[in-house]
Amino acid sequence: MNRSKKGIVDYVIIIISPILLLTIWQVVTDKGWINGAIMPSPKKVIEAFKSLIVTGKYWEQFSASLFRVSIGFTVGTVAGVAIGVLTGLFKKVDDLVTVIFSVLRSIPTIGLIPLFILWCGIGEESKIIIISLGTFWSVLLNTQRGISGTDAKLLEVARILQKNRFVVLSKIVIPAALPSLFTGIRLGISGAWRSVIAAEMIASVRGIGYMIQYAREMSQPAVMFVGLLTLGVVGLALDLVVKWLEKRLIYWS
């Protein structure tokens, strides 16, 4: 059997379980076997989704989260790549920051939310910093690993051909680090997505995280499910986009 080529039968098998799950969910909530106040039926969730769309509230919350993630992820990635390149290239720089970084990296980003609220207030800044951090460490670590792990045999080719540092960096070290960098970006983007929700749940008046939190206070479980499903679908979509990009950019592996 060829695992890469999927036939109709394979697709049927793949979608059979989610359909089954939705059906069971619909049935048990319809029959009232589960309390509708804590577990809405799929139909109710869809209705809630529709009304949130129509009133424009969904977009308001969703765009707020998306905006924060875009900025935070970009900042975190740029910083992670820049510092990762430096620490990967220069052993001395790595030695200089290794202790500090190791300690800071071990603090779960969520634990830092109160601190940044204290420092920057509950505005956008604190959230964007949190998201940046949620991205930063994995991008940094994987960039550094990719850079310092450049095949010494290829570097020797550059040496025998008398290449300067600039050529070595742009033609060998950077491309060699790309696969690892992409691993960092994939982890980073899911980190960013996790952090934005955490930040919005703790202190915010907008965003998907806020929507989920607020739905609990307002006893609107259907809205809560809309939020949760959004998290799942967007998280998956981001991962797929990065994977797709990776396949295109790292065509040689």
Added chain:
Amino acid sequence: MSNDNTNQIEIHGVNKKFVIDKKKVDILKDINLEFKKGEFICIVGASGCGKSTLLRMISGLETVEEGEITVGGQKVTQPTLKTGMVFQESRLFPWSNVEKNIEFGITHSKSKKLDKYAKKKLVNSLIELVGLKGFEKAIPKQLSGGMQQRVSIARGLINNPDVLLLDEPFGALDAITRINMQNEILRIWEAEKKTMVLVTHDIDEAIYLGDKVVVLSSRPGTLRKVFNVDLPRERDRNSAEFASIRSKIYKEFFNDVKRKEPEYYI
């Protein structure tokens, strides 16, 4: 060939030690060799006897601490573009296509300032030389082992070096591809008139290719003997002369083993 009887490479009293497990170990001992301009030299020896090390010292990748190596009259202290190198593993950039891999040899060169057009022409002529026309845009994973090694040879030649060093360039190839590549490298050697030094542990390959076959003993690598192969090319591997040289070289190896046998009783 174009032997004008001047020495291209001279190796005088070279010793090499490496630190292995905190101990200095003799790798090469008392190597003295002279290779003429335009000669095809083959170096044979058992695995680990220091063939690669010797080649790397000629290339300037490995330091020469005791003795002296000169290439074209210049003492070797570091790599120069006058000496090209083809490694055992083709060492191509997996992300670059054939053209780009070859062109790497002249990107941002200090000595060679070529415009885009001239670069392309040079790369194309080399692609033709190594017989890879039509594969310009292929990346290494789309090439067979033999084709990858051709790219590597082209890259080694692009700076028009006087000397091309080849470290077991066909070691990873199957027997048939290997024989084809041997003929290819002879064709290139005849066309380019370079001094070529090729390391191998295939004795037939050495006799087939070399004007001289240098036999090294193992641990530490010392010079056993240098055989002159005065047979006209294209050489017949089944001829009596070929067989006679082969048997002499085999004897050399056999004696080497015998001579060292007592070591095992310690």
